[in-house]
Amino acid sequence: MDDMDLDRLDSPAPDWDALQDDRFRLEVRDWLRANCPPHVRFPAGRMHWHECRDWWERLYRKGWIAPAWPRELGGMGLSPYKQVIMAEELERHGCGRMPDQGITQVGPILVRYGTPEQKAWYLPRTLSGEAIWCQGYSEPNAGSDLASLQTTATEDGDDYVIEGSKIWTTLAMDATHMYLLARTGRGTRKQEGISFLLLDMRAPGLVVRPIRNIAGDAEFCQVFFDRVRTPRSNLVGAAGQGWAIAKSLLGFERLGIGSPRRPQLAFARLQQLAAARGLFDDPVFMERFTALRLDILDLSATYESFVEQVRRGEPLGPDVSLLKVWATEVMQRCSELMIEGGDEHAAFAGTVDVDGSPVNVLAPFYSSRPGTIYGGSNEIQRNILAKAVLGLPQ
Template structure:
């Protein structure tokens, strides 16, 4: 029988998580700042799977840990504390919850266990060269043909597509209606003939995403998620889960921890001006953790995430950027050098990669929908302001 983690005391749960990470997580993968690749993370995923810890937020019936908000925050804090990297986890954080809500029984039974075991690695085929913020204008087409749909078009910014076995792809299935009403979401096996990838290198020099080309790609009709032409509703729900995952305090908490290390090494906590700025940012991260906890509880109650999750996305990514900017200032001239620098002494080294932390925080206000667009969503759908 699955263990009821929520019945444990917070302290006992924290000790269990900490002990497991400290004893099992590979030392060479601690505190890597770029997106971790599947070949590096596969072994760790296997360990998590054996332990039943791949999906902390999934319900127990689907093999998740079923954590409530406070336990989830502890899990994240301990990952951060030990420098545990995020694996290619879109099967768990994005498409998994969507299939639980919108998938057929066959889709749930086939895809959820394989996402959990790591047999299927998922990526997201939403954005196109001319459809990012205005995603509903997408042009990649899916045309019915016998038992299949045939997909043609081009996606871009598909994160870690080069590691994925599957992609959930938004397509246009009716070009003759209002743009939001002719969209459908398909589950696509990357082994299908007609798919080709071209990696794109990010600001920090890592091949983080790809262009993905679909040339007469045949996808069975059974791979449609939700109703035909109703993919916009599914896509928006998925973006809600994505914004929740992006809004996790994980990365800002990491930057705060590094800021503290560098500031201590530089003796800056004796400076009242610095202390004020540090404290304000620390409180921002505490606010973030409590806001995140509120959304986690909502998901656990089986509710979908609403447009107000945009607030979480804005807050987490902008706080992360503010932190990484103060980190650069704190690191002073060494901070602009690429790679790990020593901010301590030879005897007591304090090794931090300030520049990569800064680089990695930059696209946070673009990925998953830009801050400007999130503010538009908040003003329109949460505050009800006129457009």
């Protein structure tokens, strides 16, 4: 295994970015094969912290927990294209997503906007998994229209006092910290007066209430703030700059959300069901099955054209939103054909015996729902494309 890597903090971190692309891909692939524990591969839903902590620590010891962070801050310092390679290999191996928002969101934001003290305190703890972050953006009355958020943070001595509520906070029950948007003032536009704050979840007055989702799991929560205090030193950037800070992470990170891998996995389940039900001999089923197969394959071609853009070092434009729209919707179509192909089996909860094979017929149906809602619902994505790409009048 990788016990040797325990020494790495004392020696300079290897420069993974210096490897040739193909060589790097194979290194990652081989290492994942040898080191990724089976219980984090292809999980049914989002993994909780206790389910993946060992995997986090193994990646941390290897120095691979933060591919995008600079090397001097404990990251891998990968170029955008190598980050895509890394993400692709993790996906290919089926590595489930961990509570990684500290790595993907807080880290890059602090690197760009944080004070030296904030960086020195939070970055090492975020890497090691001592600080697990959740995202406090959405509110009961601010979903797609996020800028209308009403949670307030009022200055009081050395603290901000937070009042209000956040909702759809993924894995808040596992988090030690929250990064949130709160209103510190009012401006003429609703995007003004919003600030970006960091918060220790142990602060008095904070209550986390898990919400059971449609599949029966508790992945997201509502979080209530009753005069919750956070030091003013936890303000990131300037007061009122929060909207700009939250929006600043709209680069090539958005490629991941449109990756063909999740639809491919849904399609693999559909294929499994079709084999169990003998549907490959049904011409009507096959017509729809092949159409989906090509919808996913052609998504891959489109995704690769964006990856190629990243490889050439070009920034991604707003048109990348189209990947998310297609990927999430084709996944839902897969789940619908699975329900149709499952016949009576589609009425049953959990994993059922489908003509001799264990299949969870409804799992893709549930797991494909959030994709079209979160990360900017597909309706919001279409608004973005209509305005920023097609230039349609507003």
